[in-house]
Amino acid sequence: MDNITLARLLDETAALLEIDAADPFRIRSYRRAAEAVEQQTTQLATLATPDADPKALLAIPGIGKGMAANIRDLVATGSMPLRDELLQRYKPSMLELLRLPGMGPKTVAMLYSALGIADIDALEEAAKRGDLLPLPRLGKKFTDKLLKGIEDHRKNSSRFRIDIARSHAERVIELIRQFPGIDTITPAGSLRRGRESIGDIDLLVTGPACEPDVVAAAVEHVATLPLIDKLLAKGQNKVSFTLRNNLQIDVRLLPRASYGAALQYFTGSKHHNVALRQRAIKRGLTLSEYALLRLEDNTVIAAASEEEIYNALDLQYIPPELRENCGELEAAAKHALPTLITRSDIRGDLHMHTTESDGVNSIREMAEAAIHRGLDYIAITDHSKNLAMTNGMDDVRTLAHALRIRQVSSELAEDFAARRGPKWDRHEARLRANEPNTHHPTLPFRILAGIEVDILLDGTLDLDDSTLAQLDIVVASVHSGFNQTAEEVTARVLRAAENPHVHILGHPTGRKVLKREPYRIDLAQLLPAAARLGVAVEHNAAPARSDLSDLHLRHAKEQGCKIVVNTDAHSTVELDQIDDGIVQLRRAWLTAPDLLNTLPVEQLLHALRRI
Numbered sequence: 001m002d003n004i005t006l007a008r009l010l011d012e013t014a015a016l017l018e019i020d021a022a023d024p025f026r027i028r029s030y031r032r033a034a035e036a037v038e039q040q041t042t043q044l045a046t047l048a049t050p051d052a053d054p055k056a057l058l059a060i061p062g063i064g065k066g067m068a069a070n071i072r073d074l075v076a077t078g079s080m081p082l083r084d085e086l087l088q089r090y091k092p093s094m095l096e097l098l099r100l101p102g103m104g105p106k107t108v109a110m111l112y113s114a115l116g117i118a119d120i121d122a123l124e125e126a127a128k129r130g131d132l133l134p135l136p137r138l139g140k141k142f143t144d145k146l147l148k149g150i151e152d153h154r155k156n157s158s159r160f161r162i163d164i165a166r167s168h169a170e171r172v173i174e175l176i177r178q179f180p181g182i183d184t185i186t187p188a189g190s191l192r193r194g195r196e197s198i199g200d201i202d203l204l205v206t207g208p209a210c211e212p213d214v215v216a217a218a219v220e221h222v223a224t225l226p227l228i229d230k231l232l233a234k235g236q237n238k239v240s241f242t243l244r245n246n247l248q249i250d251v252r253l254l255p256r257a258s259y260g261a262a263l264q265y266f267t268g269s270k271h272h273n274v275a276l277r278q279r280a281i282k283r284g285l286t287l288s289e290y291a292l293l294r295l296e297d298n299t300v301i302a303a304a305s306e307e308e309i310y311n312a313l314d315l316q317y318i319p320p321e322l323r324e325n326c327g328e329l330e331a332a333a334k335h336a337l338p339t340l341i342t343r344s345d346i347r348g349d350l351h352m353h354t355t356e357s358d359g360v361n362s363i364r365e366m367a368e369a370a371i372h373r374g375l376d377y378i379a380i381t382d383h384s385k386n387l388a389m390t391n392g393m394d395d396v397r398t399l400a401h402a403l404r405i406r407q408v409s410s411e412l413a414e415d416f417a418a419r420r421g422p423k424w425d426r427h428e429a430r431l432r433a434n435e436p437n438t439h440h441p442t443l444p445f446r447i448l449a450g451i452e453v454d455i456l457l458d459g460t461l462d463l464d465d466s467t468l469a470q471l472d473i474v475v476a477s478v479h480s481g482f483n484q485t486a487e488e489v490t491a492r493v494l495r496a497a498e499n500p501h502v503h504i505l506g507h508p509t510g511r512k513v514l515k516r517e518p519y520r521i522d523l524a525q526l527l528p529a530a531a532r533l534g535v536a537v538e539h540n541a542a543p544a545r546s547d548l549s550d551l552h553l554r555h556a557k558e559q560g561c562k563i564v565v566n567t568d569a570h571s572t573v574e575l576d577q578i579d580d581g582i583v584q585l586r587r588a589w590l591t592a593p594d595l596l597n598t599l600p601v602e603q604l605l606h607a608l609r610r611i
């Protein structure tokens with residue numbers, strides 16, 4: 001049994017556990033093991049024989065005692081007891097059903113036991129025949145929504161969300177790097193431009209091992225990477241293959257001298273490149289993936305770096321996120337490109353959850369993780385009661401929670417005053433660097449007491465105004481009624497926006513990238529209204545949401561909206577989603593002053609205040 005098969009079986013077990021609604025940590029351990037296995041260059045089957053050293057498997061990160069036993073079973077028998085047990089109840093193909101809107105593990109399991117449905121085609125047929133109607137909780141509305149969901153899924157299933165594509169790219173990069181004589185590996189294409197979804201991954205590789213006379217050995221290394229599922233093409237300096245999940249990777253190995261030209265060409269976008277080539281021709285030059293040349297005598301003008309190429313065309317360097325032929329060439333020609341926002345501009349994060357609703361970390365854990373990441377303040381915004389499945393809070397709990405949030409904030413302020421731990425030196429240094437002339441240069445980290453309050457179907461809010469009035473940050477969001485008409489949902493959100501206790505409209509369109517269409521909200525109406533009312537709109541940085549999208553963000557700025565970027569973190573690690581958000585803000589041409597949460601906390605609170 002080879003590593004890819006082994007990985008597939010472990011991943012399949014994770015899928016079956018997911019349908020079985022098993023403990024998420026257990027599911028995760030099988031996924032991690034699958035990734036670890038396909039990353040190995042030695043065939044695990046040779047380490048898993050009865051006479052092999054039992055410690056060899058345990059030396060692989062992500063594989064503990066239990067997992068090692070599973071691997072031995074898989075190698076010896078082709079299966080393992082847990083998998084056999086799960087396969088008596090479910091089929092691995094059922095996992096794809098979980099990707100459809102409205103389908104949780106319970107529904108998937110029920111559909112299988114009642115109707116034997118185990119894949120999307122069968123589900124679609126059954127839904128069209130009306131077979132789902134008699135089942136509990138799956139009426140006409142469910143069937144209609146499901147058929148629409150299946151249609152969307154088919155349309156989108158060949159693309160991958162950027163964060164997922166990136167994590168696969170990183171695994172491939174790590175393996176390519178092991179070859180001696182390779183020093184730079186850069187993702188190009190849509191991944192480098194930061195599009196929210198990715199068709200395939202383009203990797204550009206350079207180093208001494210990529211020079212023409214020796215490149216064959218490096219090509220061979222890439223073409224035999226352990227995680228390759230299907231090898232699609234192997235050329236002189238190019239290898240294309242797919243991974244187990246059908247994600248395609250195109251790898252190109254290039255000599256150092258033409259790396260810049262290749263990076264420029266393969267970053268795209270196609271439309272940006274077409275416009276750039278036209279500009280070259282007007283100057284008597286020709287631009288290809290190898291070099292920028294003078295037409296008359298083929299002299300190389302620039303090739304080694306992108307900067308040289310743009311400069312030789314009388315352009316400012318254009319950041320990859322802007323290369324969509326949306327006015328960037330004109331702006332670069334006038335040296336008028338914006339100074340795009342970066343992560344270090346962000347001082348605070350105003351939307352996150354704790355164990356009080358559906359998060360996995362405490363107030364203090366979230367705060368310490370934020371300090372560690374260089375933030376100056378956060379707002380804790382757990383859910384309100386309408387979102388019952390998240391254990392949302394009523395008015396009484398909301399206020400008690402606010403009290404605890406402020407307590408933890410004061411405790412941190414005491415720690416800060418007493419300098420308990422080195423993190424405070426970093427925090428203070430950062431504050432000083434940003435505020436050289438302020439009267440109080442060293443403020444403690446601040447946790448703001450907030451709420452993510454549900455916007456109910458009629459546009460009223462889930463909690464009393466008197467409760468909201470006592471909070472520092474009120475994020476109002478839609479989490480229900482996705483079938484409302486454009487008039488209904490727009491009027492609903494406008495009504496919420498008119499409530500002066502609301503500071504921020506959370507994830508304003510409700511879409512899920514590649515998974516769920518936005519609700520039919522009319523942003524052409526909402527954005528100017530939000531600007532007029534002084535309520536901020538959120539860019540939700542979670543890659544699954546990325547809402548508002550890059551295009552909408554550009555409109556929001558044009559309309560003069562207040563804009564904030566938040567992670568909506570449900571755990572400390574998700575605070576890093578801010579990076580995904582920053583990429584989208586950059587694609588929208590936004591600068592630090594366009595975002596309110598680049599302000600120090602007092603100025604932020606002032607800017608958000610409406611009454």
Ligand code: DGT
Pocket residue numbers: 188189190191195197198199200201202265266267268269270273274
């Ligand atoms: P994707 O993969 O669909 O998310 O989007 P991209 O932009 O990564 O597109 P891809 O992978 O087909 O090509 C990567 C870049 O290489 C693309 O942005 C521009 C350049 N490129 C590739 N093939 C062609 C081509 O046939 N003509 C032109 N003009 N450019 C190309």
Ligand code: CA
Pocket residue numbers: 189190191199200201202
């Ligand atoms: Ca691509």
Ligand code: CA
Pocket residue numbers: 189200201202250
């Ligand atoms: Ca490609």
Ligand code: ZN
Pocket residue numbers: 452477479506507
């Ligand atoms: Zn939300």
